[in-house]
Every structure is written in structure tokens, then in C-alpha cells.
Amino acid sequence: MSLRAVYVVWLRELIKFWREKARIVTSLVQPAVWLFVMGKGLSGFVHLHGPFSGSYTAFMLPGVMGMTVLFASIFSSVSIIWDRDFGFLKEMLVAPVPRSALVFGKILSGATVAMIQGTLVLIFSPFVGVQLSFTGVLEAMGTMFLLSLSLSGLGIAVATRMTSMQGFQLVMNFLLMPMYFLSGAIYPLQGLPTWMSAIARIDPLAYGVDALKWALIRFHQFSLSVDYAVLVGLAVVFTLIATSLFKMEG
Amino acid sequence: MTNRVMIEARGLVKRYGDFTAVKGIELEVQEGEIFGFLGPNGAGKSTTIKMLTTISRLTDGLARVAGHDVTRETDEVRSSLGIVFQDPTLDIGLTAWENLYLHGLLYGLASTEIRERADAVLAMMELQERRKDLVKTFSGGMKRRLEIARGLMHRPKVLFLDEPTVGLDPQTRARIWDYVKTLRDENGLTIFMTTHYMDEAEHCDRIAIMDQGEIIALDTPDNLKRSVGNDVITLQTANDAQAIAALAANFSITARSVQGGVQFDAEDGETFLPQLLARNLFHVTSLNLRKPTLDDVFMLLTGRTIREEDLGARDQMREAFRQRGNRR
Ligand SMILES: Nc1ncnc2c1ncn2[C@@H]1O[C@H](COP(=O)(O)OP(=O)(O)O)[C@@H](O)[C@H]1O
Ligand SMILES: [Mg+2]
Numbered sequence: 001m002s003l004r005a006v007y008v009v010w011l012r013e014l015i016k017f018w019r020e021k022a023r024i025v026t027s028l029v030q031p032a033v034w035l036f037v038m039g040k041g042l043s044g045f046v047h048l049h050g051p052f053s054g055s056y057t058a059f060m061l062p063g064v065m066g067m068t069v070l071f072a073s074i075f076s077s078v079s080i081i082w083d084r085d086f087g088f089l090k091e092m093l094v095a096p097v098p099r100s101a102l103v104f105g106k107i108l109s110g111a112t113v114a115m116i117q118g119t120l121v122l123i124f125s126p127f128v129g130v131q132l133s134f135t136g137v138l139e140a141m142g143t144m145f146l147l148s149l150s151l152s153g154l155g156i157a158v159a160t161r162m163t164s165m166q167g168f169q170l171v172m173n174f175l176l177m178p179m180y181f182l183s184g185a186i187y188p189l190q191g192l193p194t195w196m197s198a199i200a201r202i203d204p205l206a207y208g209v210d211a212l213k214w215a216l217i218r219f220h221q222f223s224l225s226v227d228y229a230v231l232v233g234l235a236v237v238f239t240l241i242a243t244s245l246f247k248m249e250g
Numbered sequence: 251m252t253n254r255v256m257i258e259a260r261g262l263v264k265r266y267g268d269f270t271a272v273k274g275i276e277l278e279v280q281e282g283e284i285f286g287f288l289g290p291n292g293a294g295k296s297t298t299i300k301m302l303t304t305i306s307r308l309t310d311g312l313a314r315v316a317g318h319d320v321t322r323e324t325d326e327v328r329s330s331l332g333i334v335f336q337d338p339t340l341d342i343g344l345t346a347w348e349n350l351y352l353h354g355l356l357y358g359l360a361s362t363e364i365r366e367r368a369d370a371v372l373a374m375m376e377l378q379e380r381r382k383d384l385v386k387t388f389s390g391g392m393k394r395r396l397e398i399a400r401g402l403m404h405r406p407k408v409l410f411l412d413e414p415t416v417g418l419d420p421q422t423r424a425r426i427w428d429y430v431k432t433l434r435d436e437n438g439l440t441i442f443m444t445t446h447y448m449d450e451a452e453h454c455d456r457i458a459i460m461d462q463g464e465i466i467a468l469d470t471p472d473n474l475k476r477s478v479g480n481d482v483i484t485l486q487t488a489n490d491a492q493a494i495a496a497l498a499a500n501f502s503i504t505a506r507s508v509q510g511g512v513q514f515d516a517e518d519g520e521t522f523l524p525q526l527l528a529r530n531l532f533h534v535t536s537l538n539l540r541k542p543t544l545d546d547v548f549m550l551l552t553g554r555t556i557r558e559e560d561l562g563a564r565d566q567m568r569e570a571f572r573q574r575g576n577r578r
Contacts, residue, residue: 091340
């Protein structure tokens with residue numbers, strides 16, 4: 001019964017995602033700008049030393065995918081505020097299903113959509129010099145799904161505490177950009193000032209980006225088991241927090 | 251019809267901080283009844299509905315819907331009720347059919363049953379042609395009908411309608427009332443609805459008049475109106491003095507002379523007037539029969555009247571608050 005409810009919430013989001021194909025295409029604009037405007041522009045004078053020998057744009061690809069997952073996850077968790085303001089949430093709250101099913105459904109649909117959007121970024125790989133392998137792509141997809149579970153959970157947890165869309169955007173702007181920059185997406189996390197590496201250590205995105213780098217360009221800075229342990233742990237913790245905060249509402 | 255109690259409230263209280271929105275309501279609604287909640291904005295109608303439908307916790311008291319306790323048997327209560335909230339809750343980014351389909355799934359219907367029910371409720375609400383259209387393209391009246399259709403998908407025993415006709419044009423309002431009566435007559439559905447339109451409340455079998463969190467009167471519309479007083483008849487005659495004398499002599503009625511002619515009270519104006527005219531005691535040039543309205547009832551009980559323009563302004567404020575995210 002509650003699995004059905006999870007499925008209903010998930011299905012609703014996916015129908016709407018699929019219906020807005022324009023949104024799918026525009027979601028590729030931002031990654032393209034980062035890869036080709038930032039990446040190509042910087043690659044002239046960025047010299048990566050250390051174990052990674054590929055081009056700078058190749059280095060950026062997994063990071064840009066991580067960014068896509070980050071924004072897609074947060075964007076989908078915002079919809080819970082939208083549902084509340086426009087009433088659809090009530091239709092679900094008065095149904096004979098547990099509230100936690102609604103949160104799980106939201107998180108799962110957020111992760112599915114984020115994974116699809118992140119995977120689409122791979123169409124740029126031939127232009128940035130990344131050779132794809134089948135297992136690499138599968139690994140990347142799994143990583144993105146896992147990463148998005150925790151980011152969606154985090155987004156929903158913050159959203160339940162917010163009374164308006166504006167407030168949510170404000171909080172997220174303070175959070176998202178630093179999370180992205182300190183994730184190792186655009187520069188390797190080495191030789192940084194201590195305070196920066198300390199923050200990077202508590203950035204969930206850093207672990208996702210690290211695992212994505214391993215999947216796609218065979219380069220990593222943390223140990224992979226740490227990456228996955230952190231991602232799984234955060235997914236569980238944020239889902240639990242989101243669920244309990246959501247239950248307290250109303 | 252059996253005399254089953256479908257909705258029961260005992261000492262129902264809802265407090266928001268220091269403010270008590272609902273102050274110990276008592277009511278019983280029988281199966282197959284159309285029960286109306288009438289009162290100005292802020293009376294506590296929606297809050298009561300929210301408690302009866304498990305959306306909002308009771309501060310105190312007890313409530314049962316379809317025989318189940320709203321606090322302890324939440325899922326049973328939820329399965330047996332359908333609801334149309336005051337504010338729209340459709341997903342406008344989905345089609346009519348998708349809204350119904352997801353609702354069916356949410357209530358645990360099997361796919362074949364969902365298809366059957368969706369067809370039936372769409373037909374009933376005359377929306378078959380628009381089933382594949384996105385709800386954002388619907389008019390206000392169509393959205394309301396679709397919401398009612400959705401509320402009926404899982405064959406509820408009790409249907410709650412919170413201001414179902416507010417903001418709709420008179421024809422659409424009349425149609426929605428037709429549907430509601432059909433549902434009661436053909437399916438024996440129990441209907442609990444709120445309104446602040448006096449004229450609409452007349453359609454209900456029984457009405458509870460609510461003000462400031464309390465039920466101040468509860469009876470059939472006719473009884474309520476009778477409690478206010480008699481019908482008022484005003485006659486224009488060729489000779490008022492003669493008419494007053496004739497009324498006193500033949501019917502022992504004390505009529506008064508007013509601006510528009512001769513005025514007096516009668517218990518049952520519709521039957522009295524033909525009798526009077528048949529006697530041909532004096533020449534009547536025009537007549538006016540005014541029956542007491544529920545407005546008069548509200549006026550008598552509270553000393554105030556429900557003025558529609560006030561409601562408009564308050565509704566707008568409420569809307570503005572809602573937009574700003576002042577919720578619950
Ligand atoms: N979440 C809430 N917090 C504080 N006050 C509330 C809340 N919800 C409703 N109220 C107040 O309770 C009263 C009754 O509201 P409501 O039930 O919506 O009235 P009605 O539906 O009869 O117009 C109003 O004064 C309203 O402001
Ligand atoms: Mg209301």
C-alpha cells in the first residue's frame with residue numbers, strides 16, 4: 001500500500017518531467033557553458049599537475065555532471081513547497097497513506113530526474129576528450145542516483161522549514177555555489193588552505209564528484225570506499241531528517 | 251434508508267495558540283443527508299472540516315466519520331471520505347485523466363477499476379471530452395467539477411465539500427447543486443458542505459449556522475426560517491384605510507399603514523393571499539409577499555448580517571496571506 005503511494009508520487013513527477021521536454025534541453029545549457037565557455041577558456045593556462053594527465057575540460061566533465069545533479073535535486077525538492085502553496089499536497093495528505101511515503105516518493109523522483117539530466121551531460125564527452133566505457137557510464141549513473149538521494153533529502157529537509165519559495169531560494173543560493181566550488185568539480189582538492197579543505201570535507205557533493213571522476217576519468221582523491229560510505233550514509237540520514245521534519249508539519 | 255450516523259462530533263475544539271477557532275461543536279449527520287455549514291468567513295467552517303477529515307489534529311473532543319474515530323482510525327476514515335477543499339488541489343500540469351488515475355492509485359484501486367471509475371465520474375460531471383486536456387486549460391467551473399469527480403473516484407461514503415461553488419457563475423453553481431442532489435438520491439451519499447451563500451444553504455436537508463467557532467442554530471431550513479417569524483405581506487390598495495378595516499373585521503389582522511401601502515404579518519402567506527383575494531373585500535393593485543430568509547435568521551441570532559462585499563475583501567486578504575506562504 002505505501003509502496004504504491006511512493007510510486008504515485010514518483011510517477012506524477014516523472015510524467016511532468018517528461019511533459020516538459022524543453023526543460024530537459026535547457027538543463028543542458030548550463031553544463032555546456034561551464035564546459036565550453038569556462039573550461040575551454042581556462043584550459044589554456046590551467047596546468048593540472050599530479051596524477052591526472054588528461055585535459056582540463058575532461059577533468060571538469062564529472063564535476064559539471066555533479067553540478068547538474070545538485071541543481072536538479074534541489075529544483076525537484078522545491079516542488080514540495082510549490083505543492084503546499086498550490087494545494088496538491090493536501091490531496092496527498094488526506095489519502096490513506098503514510099506521510100513518509102510522500103517524502104520517499106519525492107526523493108526517489110528527484111533522484112531519477114537528476115540522474116537522467118546528469119547522464120545527458122555525457123553527450124558532451126566526445127568534445128571534451130573523455131572516452132566512455134559501458135561500465136563507466138553505469139557506475140556514473142549509480143553514483144549520481146545515490147548522490148541525488150542525499151541532495152534531494154537535504155533539499156526537502158530545508159524546504160519543510162521554509163514558509164516561502166523566496167526564502168528557500170535565498171538559503172539555497174548561500175549553500176549551492178559554495179558546495180559546487182568546494183566539491184573538486186573545477187579544481188582538484190589539493191594544496192588548498194586548511195579552512196577550504198576542511199569545508200570540502202563536509203561537502204556531500206565532493207564525495208559524489210570524486211566517485212564520478214573515478215567512474216569516468218579514472219581519477220580520484222578520496223578512497224572510493226569512503227566516497228560510497230559517505231554517500232550512502234548521507235542518503236539515509238537526510239531521508240530520515242526530511243521524513244521526520246515533514247511529519248512534524250501541520 | 252437506515253438511520254446510520256455517518257458524521258458525529260462531540261465537544262470538538264481547535265485552538266491555535268491563544269485563539270480558539272472551534273469551540274466545542276456537537277453534531278450528528280445521518281446517512282444520505284445533505285448537511286450544510288453556514289457562516290461568515292472565519293467562523294471555523296474549514297477548520298471543522300479539516301478536523302473531520304484528519305488533516306488537522308483535534309485539540310479536544312471526539313469525532314467519528316463513517317463509524318471510525320478520526321484520531322485513532324485515520325486510514326479507515328480517509329478511505330471512506332471524499333473531499334473537495336476550499337482551495338483547489340488539482341495538479342494543473344497533469345491532464346484530467348491523470349489526476350483521476352493517480353488518485354485511484356493512491357486509494358489502492360486496481361487498474362481496471364480505476365479505468366471504470368474514471369469513466370463513470372467523468373461522465374457524471376460531463377467532462378469526458380476534456381479527459382486528455384491539461385487541467386490548466388480548464389475554466390473554474392470545470393476544475394471544480396473535476397475535483398468533485400476525483401473525490402468520488404474511490405466510492406466514498408461521505409463527501410465533504412468546502413465552499414464548492416464560491417467564485418462560480420450562477421449557472422455553474424446550479425449545476426453543481428444538481429450533481430450533489432443526484433449523488434445523494436442515487437448513491438445514498440452523505441454530503442457535508444460549507445457555504446457562506448445564504449440562498450445555497452436552502453438546498454440542504456439540515457443546516458448548522460456557525461459563528462465565531464460555535465454552532466448557534468441547527469435545524470432544517472424551513473424550521474430555521476419559521477423561528478424568525480411570519481411572512482410579511484405588503485398590499486397596495488385603492489383605499490388603505492378601508493383595507494385595514496376590512497382585514498381587521500374579516501381576519502382579525504392588525505395591519506399597519508406603511509410607505510408602500512398596507513403591511514401585515516401572516517403565518518403562511520401563500521395560502522392566505524388567495525383566500526383574501528377570493529373574498530374580494532377591497533381592490534388590490536399590487537402585492538408583495540416576503541418570506542423570512544436565512545439572512546434574517548443570522549441577523550436575529552447575531553445582530554449582524556453576512557455582507558458579500560465584506561467577504562470579497564477578506565477572501566482577498568486570505569488569498570494574499572496564502573501566497574505569502576502564511577500557511578496551515
Ligand atoms: N493555522 C491557523 N493558525 C491560526 N489561526 C487559524 C489557522 N487556521 C485558521 N485560523 C483561524 O481560525 C478561524 C476560522 O478559520 P476557518 O475555519 O478557515 O473559517 P471559515 O472556513 O469558516 O471561513 C479564522 O479566524 C482563522 O483566521
Ligand atoms: Mg473556509
